[in-house]
Every structure is written in structure tokens, then in C-alpha cells.
Amino acid sequence: MKKCNYRRGVAAGLMLLAGGAFAGAPENRAELANMVIQDCGSCHGLTMRGGLGPPLRPDNLKQQSVESIAAIIKEGVDGTAMPPWKPLLTDEQIFWISRQLKSGALLTDETKDAR
Template sequence: MRSLLVFLLILLATDVAGGDVDVDADALERLVRQDCGSCHGMTLKGGLGPDLRAESVAHYDREGLAFVILNGIPGTPMPPWSPLMTEEEAGWIADYLLEGESE
């Protein structure tokens, strides 16, 4: 628990320092593959969570996708990511999924 708190504080501090506009694309790409991939499959073809490849998320727009990422889907294992990332980062991931760059 304490290490999580420290982690969040570091994130917060980085946010303030980074001014919130820049996203670290490499770090986010790793997060999508590792963290999202742990449920959605390493190649995002689906696992515990559904397929996240471009054709499968096409019914979302950027905002809708970012909303699901930030808020999760209550009552399902899909967790809210808002404690761990900014809206800009969720938007970046939404674009990344919609553009199919994860494939």
C-alpha cells in the first residue's frame, strides 16, 4: 500500500513537472502491451477482456474510448485507469487503439 502511494506521488510530481501536455509514447505503448495486454491478450486480440484491435473498437470515438479507459466498466474486471494516467494519456491510448498501431 505504501509503495502504491509513493508511486502515485511520483506520478503526480511528474505530472506537475511535465505540465500534463506531453505524453511519453514509449511508456504508454509498453503499458498497453503489458497492463492492458494482461487481460486483453498480448496482441490485444482478446483474453479475459475483449479484442481491442482497431476494427473491434471502431464503434467508439476517441472520447468514448478514453472515457472507458479512465472510468473502467463498473461491475466487470475492467478497472478505471484515472488514478494512474491523465486524460491526455488516455486520449493517446484511444488514438493508438483506433489507428490500429498495436497490431
């Protein structure tokens, strides 16, 4: 598990986002999915099994509603490394990500089984 370069990944991701790649493009799902794997994955693990941040697989999120997951993504978690994403993502994008995390839809067959 590589944890050392998450900062660089996040910085690159933020620059990409700030560059307008996602501005008003909630239909841009392939890029959004890629961003979740790369940017969220830099902390949560490329297979969402956790790293610096906790695992975000369907089993781990069972107790939480899509709304509460979206709220965490939107506002971040104060005093932790989890940043607020609302400056970069629309509500629609955040809800879409939350639903994908809860359903595990972004995990490929390979990453579903990966250890």
C-alpha cells in the same frame, strides 16, 4: 493464451504507476505504449485480440469514438474486471492510448498478423 497471471501483472503495473513513472509525463510515449501492451495486454491480450477482456483492435473499436473509448478507460466498467485508470493516467495519456488503439498504431507488423 496465458490468463492466469494477469493479477500479478496489473499489481506490478499499478505499483510502477503509483511510483510516479507517469506523473505528468504525457510525452513519455514509449513507456506508455509499453504499459498498454503489458498492463492492458494482461487482460486484453498482448496482441489486443482479447483474453479476460474483449479484443481492442481497430476492427473491434470501429463503432466507438475516441471519446467513448477514453471514457471507458477513464472510468472502467462497473461490475467487471475493467478498472478505472483515471487515478493513474492523465486525460492526455488516456486520449493518446484511445487514439493508438483505434488506429492500431501500437501493434507491430508481427502482432498485426499474429493469430
